[in-house]
Amino acid sequence: MQDSSNKPDLDESLNVTESHDRTVRDAAAVQREKHVDEGGREPMSLWVFGACAFILLIAGLALGSAGTLFNYDETVRPGYVRAALDGGDSAGPPPAEALKVYMAKGEKIYGKCIGCHAPDGKGGGAYPALAGSDWVVGDTQKFAMIVLNGLSGPSSTGKNWGVMPAQGIGMSPTDLAAVMTYVRNSFGNSVGDVVTSEMAAEAIAISEARANAGAPTSADELSADHAKMLPGEPLDPSTMLDPITLEPVETEG
Ligand code: HEC
Known part of the structure; x- marks a missing residue:
């Protein structure tokens, strides 16, 4: 038989098994009540992602069909031709x-x-x-x-x-x-x-x-x-x- 006088007799003061079970139960309860805060890096719910994609799609369609987003008339000046290079024009050697x-x-x-x-x-x-x-x-x-x-x-x-x-x-x-x-x-x-x-x-x-x-x-x-x-x-x-x-x-x- 070992000398048990140096060790605390856990059984006396605490029921370890019961205490452990309680801790697990409480943690699970907390988990259910509130997502663990991961400082903003917790995974996003799929429905949020889906909603954002849907909103962007509708917005894109609306802007596109309104003719402003993919309309190159805004970026190209009518009648604009590239300036001639030095020593000739873009159509070839000069007459x-x-x-x-x-x-x-x-x-x-x-x-x-x-x-x-x-x-x-x-x-x-x-x-x-x-x-x-x-x-x-x-x-x-x-x-x-x-x-x-x-x-x-x-x-x-x-x-x-x-x-x-x-x-x-x-x-x-x-x-x-x-x-x-x-x-x-x-x-x-x-x-x-x-x-x-x-x-x-x-x-x-x-x-x-x-x-x-x-x-x-x-x-x-x-x-x-x-x-x-x-x-x-x-x-x-x-x-x-x-x-x-x-x-x-x-x-x-
Ligand atoms: C392989 C050599 C050769 C080549 C290549 C050649 N010639 Fe000739 N050419 C001659 C010879 C030889 C005569 C003289 C023929 C004779 O006495 O009947 C001649 C004569 C001539 C004559 C007559 C000159 C005169 O006053 O009687 C003209 C014009 C002429 N060549 C133009 C040309 C032109 C243009 C070219 C290129 C597109 C050319 N030749 C390529 C050899 C050549």
Whole structure:
């Protein structure tokens, strides 16, 4: 038997089991009467949540149908267009004079010719000069037939250089018009006119209708059949064009 004199004899002063049961009962009662305060972090009743959602939904519908909440008329000014960026407007590059527009395009197409006729158009070696050539600055129909079909036999100076291969394959009327305008106004050539896309389209039709279609042209054929300007309405070289579409544009003033 242990010495129990140091320990309180609980049974004597207190019935532990009964006391514990009472404590539990009281706590349960308090729990029933009043939610335990968790400092605002107690879980929200589901019905409160549902009520709030319902109120927001109705409010949203009311505001939306009244046309004020999701109506962008309030935020977008009528007739407002984005301001132009420096150096151009949002519609693309600014209009420019027809001669400049065609020449700028033609300078790129001249890449097809540059290997033989040289960057300065003076030719050299086995190739004649385009600078100062009568067939470049003269009748546009002669020049067009040479570009589209190539050239065999004597050149404009009577000298025989050999054969120039046809350059027309894959060339659009605009490409042809542009490169002709470029060559007629570069390397010291200064005809000052524009060979238009419409004229170049005529040239392609004339070229396809040649009796010896597919063969290089010759000095004889050029002087017999093509000693004339291409048909088509001349274009004032100072007409303002859209540099992309090559269409004339309205300008103020
Ligand atoms: C592969 C070389 C070569 C290329 C590329 C070439 N040419 Fe020629 N070109 C020649 C030769 C060679 C002659 C001379 C042909 C002859 O004597 O019959 C010539 C002649 C010409 C002539 C006649 C010149 C004159 O006064 O008699 C013109 C105009 C001409 N070329 C324009 C062009 C243009 C424009 C292009 C580009 C679209 C071009 N050529 C591309 C080789 C070339």
